[in-house]
Amino acid sequence: MMKFVIVAGTPGSGKTSVLLHAINHLKNKSIQPSVAKIDCLYTDDDKRYAKTGVPVLVGLSKDMCPDHFGIYNTEELLDFAIKNKSDLLIVETAGLCHRCSPYTKGSLGICVIDATSGPNTPMKVGPFLSTADIVAITKGDVISQAEREIFRESVLEMNPNAKIIEINGLSGKGCSELAEEIMLAKAVESGDDVLRHNAPLAICTLCVGETRVNKAHHRGILRRIDGFQFYEGE
Amino acid sequence: MYNFVNNNEPITKIYFMIESITIIGGYGKTGEQEPLQTIKINKGEIIGIVGPTGSGKSSLIGDIEQMAQYDTYSKRSILINGLKPSYEERTNPKKKMVAELSQNMNFLADMTVVEFLKKHAKCRGKNEDCVNTVIEHANRLTGEPIHKDHQLTILSGGQSRALMVADVAIISNSPIVLIDEIENAGIKKHEALELLSGHGKIILVVTHDPVLALMTERRIVMQDGSMQKLLTTTAKEKMVSKNINLLDRRIMKLREMVRYGELIEEFSLDFDEEVLLKKAI
Numbered sequence: 001m002m003k004f005v006i007v008a009g010t011p012g013s014g015k016t017s018v019l020l021h022a023i024n025h026l027k028n029k030s031i032q033p034s035v036a037k038i039d040c041l042y043t044d045d046d047k048r049y050a051k052t053g054v055p056v057l058v059g060l061s062k063d064m065c066p067d068h069f070g071i072y073n074t075e076e077l078l079d080f081a082i083k084n085k086s087d088l089l090i091v092e093t094a095g096l097c098h099r100c101s102p103y104t105k106g107s108l109g110i111c112v113i114d115a116t117s118g119p120n121t122p123m124k125v126g127p128f129l130s131t132a133d134i135v136a137i138t139k140g141d142v143i144s145q146a147e148r149e150i151f152r153e154s155v156l157e158m159n160p161n162a163k164i165i166e167i168n169g170l171s172g173k174g175c176s177e178l179a180e181e182i183m184l185a186k187a188v189e190s191g192d193d194v195l196r197h198n199a200p201l202a203i204c205t206l207c208v209g210e211t212r213v214n215k216a217h218h219r220g221i222l223r224r225i226d227g228f229q230f231y232e233g234e
Numbered sequence: 235m236y237n238f239v240n241n242n243e244p245i246t247k248i249y250f251m252i253e254s255i256t257i258i259g260g261y262g263k264t265g266e267q268e269p270l271q272t273i274k275i276n277k278g279e280i281i282g283i284v285g286p287t288g289s290g291k292s293s294l295i296g297d298i299e300q301m302a303q304y305d306t307y308s309k310r311s312i313l314i315n316g317l318k319p320s321y322e323e324r325t326n327p328k329k330k331m332v333a334e335l336s337q338n339m340n341f342l343a344d345m346t347v348v349e350f351l352k353k354h355a356k357c358r359g360k361n362e363d364c365v366n367t368v369i370e371h372a373n374r375l376t377g378e379p380i381h382k383d384h385q386l387t388i389l390s391g392g393q394s395r396a397l398m399v400a401d402v403a404i405i406s407n408s409p410i411v412l413i414d415e416i417e418n419a420g421i422k423k424h425e426a427l428e429l430l431s432g433h434g435k436i437i438l439v440v441t442h443d444p445v446l447a448l449m450t451e452r453r454i455v456m457q458d459g460s461m462q463k464l465l466t467t468t469a470k471e472k473m474v475s476k477n478i479n480l481l482d483r484r485i486m487k488l489r490e491m492v493r494y495g496e497l498i499e500e501f502s503l504d505f506d507e508e509v510l511l512k513k514a515i
Contacts, residue, residue: 015336043440119353141296145334146401147343150350166300167327173296176305188345 001188002078003088006103008067008128010097010121011113014138015092016045017169018112018178023052025067025179028087034081034089038070040094050214053082057225064223066204067093068199069098073225074104076212077214089183101127101197104213106188109183109196110163115140122154127197129155134181138169252331252409253277255313255436257298260309260448262460263290267482268308270364270461273454277409279363280437283455290336291440295412297336298438300324310457322391335430340394341386350384354405371429372400375421377493391419403429409437417443420488423457445482448475 009015009104019035026033036050036057049056057080061128070077070093076110079091093102111132113121116139122129135155140148162183167174195211198214204220219233255274259268275281283291293308295326301312301324314317314331323329343350349377351365365382373379377395380389389397398423404410411430414425416439423446431437441447455462468474491498 115343119345141336142338143342144336144338145299145396145406146350146354146398149330149342150343150353153353164325167301171296171307173300173302173306176303 002081002086003105003182003185004057004078004107004188004193005088005090005110005182006070006099006107007090007092007110007112008124008132008152009136009184010098010114010117010125013095013112013117014167015112016048018136018138018167018175019090019092020052021172021175022179022182022200022222023049023054023090023170025176025183027052027054027072029179029183030159031088031183032084032086033090034086036070036077036089036091036092038093040066041095043094045092048055053078054055055086055113059083059225060227061094062228062229063194064204064221065096065100066198067095067102068204069223070102071104071195071199071206072192072204072215072218072222074193078148087187088180088185095128098125098128100199101131101195103128103131103133103196104126104188104193106193107187108185110178110181112136112167114138115143115148116195119147119150119154122151122158130159131196132159134160134165136165136167136174136178137161137169140166141168141184166197193203199225252436255298255379255410256313256316257294258311258313260304260311260463262308262458263497264458266460268310268460268462270454270464271438273461273464275436275438277436278438279452280431282451282453282454283440284442284447285452285462289456290459290484291456292414293439293459294454294461295336295414295440297332298410299332299412301332325487331408332410332412333379333402333408335398335402335411335416337414340391341389343386345386346382347380347384347386347389350386350403351401354401358405358407360405360407362513368397368404371382371404372396375399375426396421396426400428403432407432409434410438412438412440414440415442417446423506444476445478448472448478454504499508 007015034055037043037045038059040061046056046058059073069153070091073179079088091154098121111129115137165174165177193213198209198211199206204222220232225228242303254274259271259275262268284289297306297308297310298312301319303311346364351368352362355362355364369380369382376392378393380393380397416426439446448451448467451467453465488498
């Protein structure tokens, strides 16, 4: 049994910075998480994570959508955490089009969103915001309080059930609250987990609405976490 | 004084129950414990925060705004009426006790003045009718009139600041108001401070300006990220305050002359109070 946390967010919103602070809080509470960083073409965030002393796995999705790639490889990600004797896996996924929701029903879904992106952004992005359990709003310190409050309200309009945490990736403010929420996450069994929301159209079975996690359920142009890319189907 | 509370939300009752805030000291930039470990500020007080650039004034304001609970750089914590505020009180804007006027001079939101104010009024659980009052008050603080259909992003620094002041005073109308370097805003600072300081409010003003610093009752001196000491404005300082206020008014007058393209060919450095009074009025 493994606690499974999926973190999604717009590029540059501060996902890694926020998680680094949260991981330090978790470690202070004697929790040893494993981290998987899913990116598209390049990342050096693994070095940043490695500094906190947690095991890090990097997955580069290349031609595949990073969210789809993460979902497809869920089992390997969980195995990595098990192998490292963690009881918590944090997956940070790059996401590109924001039309996906990478969160599974069994995971804790955290959306990181940048308050400077404007009060209409929550309306523009898709299920990765509206189906999240927690919405972490970053960079609130560079806008006025009034704008910050309006942004928060826009988020709540799109996801009335979200728990909102105003968070600062530089100072770490709010990250202890995020860590508390992560500790409350439920444990999942990987095999039968399903997505909260189907992915938009593209070129694999996920793109046509398959929500089951793992290899047995997928066809199309797929890329495994070890870098092997192939077509599976008729 | 100004009091624009016109809603019956139960939350306004909480506003007027604030008796004090307490700042529990943490650590400075060098990792050493702050010399000042507890500061209690009572309702109705205006407190100054002074210190050189980079001394941690804005961070202190930030800690109070967020009601830090050992979770910021400084590891300070903030108590309301001697108690730890709840998570809701810290984050829900409808329950928020702190209004902040930061150094951020520009708006990033792509909407008109009236749309913005209406949205903010809704967030704070206020009636939309207050929007016109906000614009009226903002226009008393700035020389260039703000129109309700202006795009927020095209407002000048002075207009943005004036609108932020009026928004904080009327829409946010919280019992604790934090002000960061209002003197740099290019607006009328006395009027702005008067508008912001309602009955019983706790005001904290970050300032380098002796006029504002001496208007406060006590001031926290910051250095290297730490609260070093707490000064109480002395009787002598209050006398000085009167004089520099007069001087300040003269400078303001000169500023208006510069603005309107007039020549300044006469200015006397006469500090005699009688003379200053005559010239100022």
